[in-house]
Amino acid sequence: DGGITQSPKYLFRKEGQNVTLSCEQNLNHDAMYWYRQDPGQGLRLIYYSQIVNDFQKGDIAEGYSVSREKKESFPLTVTSAQKNPTAFYLCASRGRPGQNNYEQYFGPGTRLTVT
Amino acid sequence: DAKTTQPNSMESNEEEPVHLPCNHSTISGTDYIHWYRQLPSQGPEYVIHGLTSNVNNRMASLAIAEDRKSSTLILHRATLRDAAVYYCILRAGDMNRDDKIIFGKGTRLHILP
Numbered sequence: 001d002g003g004i005t006q007s008p009k010y011l012f013r014k015e016g017q018n019v020t021l022s023c024e025q026n027l028n029h030d031a032m033y034w035y036r037q038d039p040g041q042g043l044r045l046i047y048y049s050q051i052v053n054d055f056q057k058g059d060i061a062e063g064y065s066v067s068r069e070k071k072e073s074f075p076l077t078v079t080s081a082q083k084n085p086t087a088f089y090l091c092a093s094r095g096r097p098g099q100n101n102y103e104q105y106f107g108p109g110t111r112l113t114v115t
Numbered sequence: 116d117a118k119t120t121q122p123n124s125m126e127s128n129e130e131e132p133v134h135l136p137c138n139h140s141t142i143s144g145t146d147y148i149h150w151y152r153q154l155p156s157q158g159p160e161y162v163i164h165g166l167t168s169n170v171n172n173r174m175a176s177l178a179i180a181e182d183r184k185s186s187t188l189i190l191h192r193a194t195l196r197d198a199a200v201y202y203c204i205l206r207a208g209d210m211n212r213d214d215k216i217i218f219g220k221g222t223r224l225h226i227l228p
Contacts, residue, residue: 092159
């Protein structure tokens with residue numbers, strides 16, 4: 001089945017540790033996105049990548065880093081510099097405009113808790 | 116980036132139609148209007164999208180104003196499973212434009228049994 005997988009579903013870390021969230025898609029989509037969602041809030045864009053080996057900062061990129069070495073994968077690292085890392089993290093991908101798969105597809109999310 | 120404005124929350128009775136409004140007064144000529152919904156503890160899912168004409172699919176209908184500065188998502192017969200946060204967003208239809216997809220806070224729809 002085609003789709004987006006994020007792992008793990010729940011992640012616990014101690015403050016001061018870096019942590020990497022996985023996002024993989026087998027939809028052959030060009031673009032991938034990372035969003036953060038806090039309780040009762042909307043989605044805020046962290047980073048996005050429209051093509052392999054290229055990515056751009058979203059609205060809240062500070063304290064995060066990404067890589068896009070393969071079309072299928074877009075891992076997000078939450079660094080110790082991120083002041084409030086506890087949140088629900090969502091990964092998404094999309095095809096090209098004009099194609100039937102132009103809409104964004106979202107993964108199930110990773111809930112990160114840092115104590 | 117083009118922005119959208121939606122009410123924070125709405126209520127509707129089960130089995131009645133629901134009209135969810137969205138304002139997007141700064142929409143550009145090539146922007147598509149997309150709607151997504153997010154059920155509790157899940158990622159958002161695509162609902163419908165359109166450019167100028169009204170659109171229907173199995174989930175909902177999308178009514179777009181003639182000047183394209185507003186749109187309305189219509190759920191024809193709401194069920195309890197439609198209780199979710201609904202997001203209205205604008206998407207670049209021009210492949211050369213940076214497709215920085217921004218979600219607002221959306222409308223939290225409550226369905227009353």
